[in-house]
Amino acid sequence: MAVAQSMTEATDDRIAALSMPEGGWSQAARRGALARLQDMGLPKRRDEYWKFTRPDTLNTVAVPEAAIFEHDEAPVFGEVDRLKVVFVDGVFDADASDDLSLEGIEIDRLAAVAKADIHWAKELYGTLETAGQSPVARPHAALNTAFAEDGVLIRVTGTPSKPVSLIYHHRDTTSDAILHHVVRVESGASLTVLENGPAAARFNKVMEVDVADGGIFHHVRAQGRDHERRAVTHIFARLGTESVFKTFTLTVNGQLTRNECVVELTGDDAVAHVAGACVGDGDFHHDDTVFITHDAVNCESRQVFKKVLRNGATGVFQGKILVREGAQKTDGYQISQSLLLDEDSQFLAKPELEIYADDVACSHGSTSGAIDEDALFYLRSRGVPEGPATDLLTLAFLAEAVDEIEDEAISEELVNRLRGWLDRRRS
C-alpha cells in the first residue's frame, strides 16, 4: 500500500512538473492521454513489463545530469541528400533546419500548428498510441502524448525525392525533451525517415506511423553516442493492405535506452521488419521491447536484434508476436542474439509467441554467447592478430542485423560506425 501510494505520488509529481499546451486540435487527445497516464501510473520496478529495466530515472521530476559528448567525427547520414529538421534539446532549430517544403510531402511542426482548430493529424495524434496501450500499458507514451512540446507531422502523398532527417542535438546537461511525431503515408506513397543524435539528457519520443494500403515506410535511426543520456522511445505503427514498414536502430553507448516498437498489421499482405544492433560498454543498459500484432491474412513480420556487450553492459530484449484469430498464413520470425565479450555482461531475453490462428508459421530464437573460439583461432592461424580478429567476428555478428536496412549506402555507413566503435575500444 505504501509503495502504491508513493508511486501514485511519483506520477502526480511528474505530471505537476509538466505543462500541457492548451487549446487547439490536439487538446482532446492530450487530455485523454493525461487521464490514461493517471489511471495506469508511471512504470514501477515490479511491473512485469519492466522486469529487466529500472524505470526510476525515466520517471523522476529531476533529470539526472548527462555530460555532453564532444567529438569531431563526421555526423551520421552527413553524406545523404536529405531534408533536415533539427531539434536542440527538444527545441526546434529553424536556422539549422532546411525549408520544410518538398514535393509529395507535407511537413508541419506540432508546436507551430498546435493552436489551429483543425489539422489532418488530429485523427492520428494519440490514436495509435492509445491502441498500443492494450494489452500492455506504456505509460511514458501516454505522458508523451499529453505533454509533447513539439515534433513533426508528416503526410506523404507521393514519393519525395529525399528522406526526412530528424536530427537531435544535446547541448544542455539536464535537458528533458518530449517530442511526438505523426507520420501518415497515404495509399501508394513512400517515405524514409532518418533519425540521429542523443537529443537530450533525457529524451521521451513517440512516433506514430500510419501506413495506408500499398504505402512504404522505411526508418533508420542512430541513437547518439552521449554516454550518459537516457531515452525512452516508442514507435506505434499501423499497417494497411500490402504496405511495408521497416525500422532499424543502431545504438552505440547510452546509460539507459528503452526502445519500444508496437506494430499492428491490419491489412492483408503487409510486411513489418523491426531490427536493431547495439554495442555497449560498461555502464550501458539497452532494452528493445517489441510487440507485433497480426490481425490480417498473409502478413509477414520479422524481428532481428543483435547486441554486443562488454564490461558489465546489459542488453534486454522483450519481443512478442501476437497472431489474432483469423490472421491465417502469418509468417512471423524473431531472433535476438547477444555476443558477450566478457563474463560481466548480461543479456536478458523474453521472446513470446501468442497464436490464435492455425495456419501460421512462426519461429523465434534467442541466443547468448561468447566469441567463437574456433573461428578466432582459425583467423589467428592465418595471421590476423587477436584484436582485429575479434573485431572481424564481432562485426560479422552485427552485420546480420544491419543487413536488414534496405538502403546499401546507409547500411554501409552504419557498419563503418560500428567498425569505428570497435577500433576505438581497442586503441
Place this chain on the structure above:
Amino acid sequence: MLEIKNLHVKLEEEDKVILKGVNLTVEAGKVHAIMGPNGSGKSTLSYVLSGRDGYEVTDGSAHLGDIDLLEIEPEERAAAGLFLAFQYPVEIPGVGNMTFLRTAVNAQRKARGEEEMSAAEFLKVIRARAKDLKIDAEMLKRPVNVGFSGGEKKRNEILQMAMLEPKMCILDETDSGLDVDAMKLVSEGVNALRSEGRGFLVITHYQRLLDHIKPDVVHIMADGRIVKTGGPELALEVETNGYADILSEVA
C-alpha cells in the same frame, strides 16, 4: 626449417598426455609425411605447432628456422611462415571469403614490415590462384567455408596457402572427404607450391594422397611418438599390411 625436439604435450584441462616425445626435422624443399592410426596425436601435433589453446607443452621444443614457435602467438607463427591446412576447416558466418583472405594477407605483410597488397593486385592474384583450384567467384564471395562441401573446404585451404605463400606448410588430412577429382586438384595445388625454400609436413591416414604428393620422407606416428621413419616405400608398406605389423615390429 622445422625442427621439433622431444616434444611432450598434455591436455591443459585434464591429465591426459598426448605427445610423448616427438622428434622431427623437416628440411627446406622437402616433403615429409606423417602417417598413423587415428588418435595417435597427428592433429594435436599440428595444433600445438600452430598455437591452439588447450594444450600444455611439458617438455621439448619446436623451431621454425631460428624462431622458437612455442614462445609466440598463433598470428606471429603465421607471419613467420607457418601454415596449417586444417583437418576440419572452420566456418565463419558473416565474413566473406575474400575479405578474410585479404585481411590475412595484409596482416601478415604488416607484421613483417612489408607494404600491404593493393586491392587491385590482390584481386588479380586471387583470381588466378582460385582458377587453378577451380574455385569460382561465387565461392570467393560467400562467407568463409559456410555451406561449402567437404571438397570445397579443402580446396579453400589450399587457396589460402597459395595466397599466404608460407615457408612451412602442414596439411592435416587434406585428403579426407575428397573424391578422386578433388584429390587431384588439391594435390596439383600443393605440388605447384613445392619449391626449394619451402617445407611440407603432410599428415594423412591413407597412402593414396602420397601417390599424388610424393614424399621424400615418411614417418609413422603411434601413441604420441614417431615410431618409424623411412622413404616412400614405408607408405606402401602401410597400404598393404596396415599399421598393425609396423606397430608390433617396433613394440
